[in-house]
Amino acid sequence: MSSRKPFVLVTGASGAIGSAAAVKLAGEGHSLFLHCHSASEDHMDELAEACRSYGAEAYVVRADLSKENGAEILLQQVHSPVSGLVYAAGASLYGLLQDAEPEEIMNQFHSHLIQAVFTSQKLLPYMIQEKQGTMVFISSIWASSGTAMETVYSAAKGGMEAFVRSLAKEAAPSGVKVNAVAPGVIDTPMNGIFTGEEREDLVAQIPAGRMGRPDEVAEAVAFLFSNSSSYMNGHILQIDGGFS
Template identity: 40%
Template sequence: MGKRFALITGASGGIGREIAIKLAEENYSLYLHYNSNEEAIMELIEELKPHQVELIPIQADLSKPDGYKVLAENIFALHAIVLNSGNSYYGLISDMDDKVVSEMVQLHVTSPFQLTKELLPKLMYQDRAAIVAVTSIWGQTGASCEVLYSMVKGGQNAFIKALSKEVSLNGIRVNAIAPGAISTSMLESFSADDLEIIKGDIPMGRMGSAKEVAEAVFYLLSDKASYITGQILGVNGGWYT
């Protein structure tokens, strides 16, 4: 079997890094997208070198209207896309300025849509092509003080469900992972007391790990999920089911 290439957006973050490690272990060559954290990408590439897969870093700002073009222009052979770029925003809806709203929508909704549109022709004739988005539990149930984040993640979920129907006959499967509370830098703004309260609300009594999300992403990309498409898989310890 020849090389299989996967694009991971947001590969410099905690979840993106673990997805890259898992896919490299499974012999995927990787396009590793990042925006500003070049140091983290270079460290990741060094860590992945023993797997002897091709590793291609690509810088692009997906919160800007032309960011997806910069990324797409550097993608050649492609078998899988993992849409993982994103960040959270905490605050009341009444306190959000228009620039933040515009950049969050661009980063989470518009850029993934445009990037996927641009790259679909590369997937159309590949064997076992797949797309997986990393969305959020808040896109399923919504969260106070995270209205904007909930909105864009809900948009991602709807995008995944609709796209899966459109490209199924082309042999492309499209799914999403909706993580719950995962131990990454996105939780750094919470106090220790807040984190304990969250753990108390989760039936399994703990936060998830980025590695657990990565395992779920690989499952949806793999042949073990060959009859699964259009699904939003919760990885949330039983929280808000």
């Protein structure tokens, strides 16, 4: 009998945080479905091989979670029962609210909230049947505090956190854990929109004196998957260097 743990679906696995979480969970004994949308085949093959180096099974699945049918297309490619979800899909929308196009706004809510709900809805029955399961959603500190220039992103992440707290109460009696990680300013390509001076200003506001690293967020994700967090449900774990 295989000693591998149940499969985990990682959405947004092509991103810095998603890929770090995937590799960390592979090292913890999980096999993986690695979701991406537009990442190159070479990039995803490299990630899959990094996961397989730990003895994990790893399969790449593609879908656009910013669209209405994103979760449906994604889950049609998942060919094995899934007992874990890391929802890390979606990027920020940076700019003034009055400059945002309607499609951009809807894409934000689909990728960060609506498709997260649909994905969870489809995965939940198996977890309930097995009386075990773990869902970890990658939120943001802006979900609770809000921030100018990322109003739609903040609103979508705020909805995600409300969903996490509510689903946790609904699923906990069936042995399913639902939590979120809320990163602060993490050194990822998503923050490449800032100039050097803007990055320095951001760092000056962080008590830790630096941006976080994707692997530090991945450690938090792995903790929420572990037995050490067995009594944590509906929790939003902030990883922000004291920023908030």
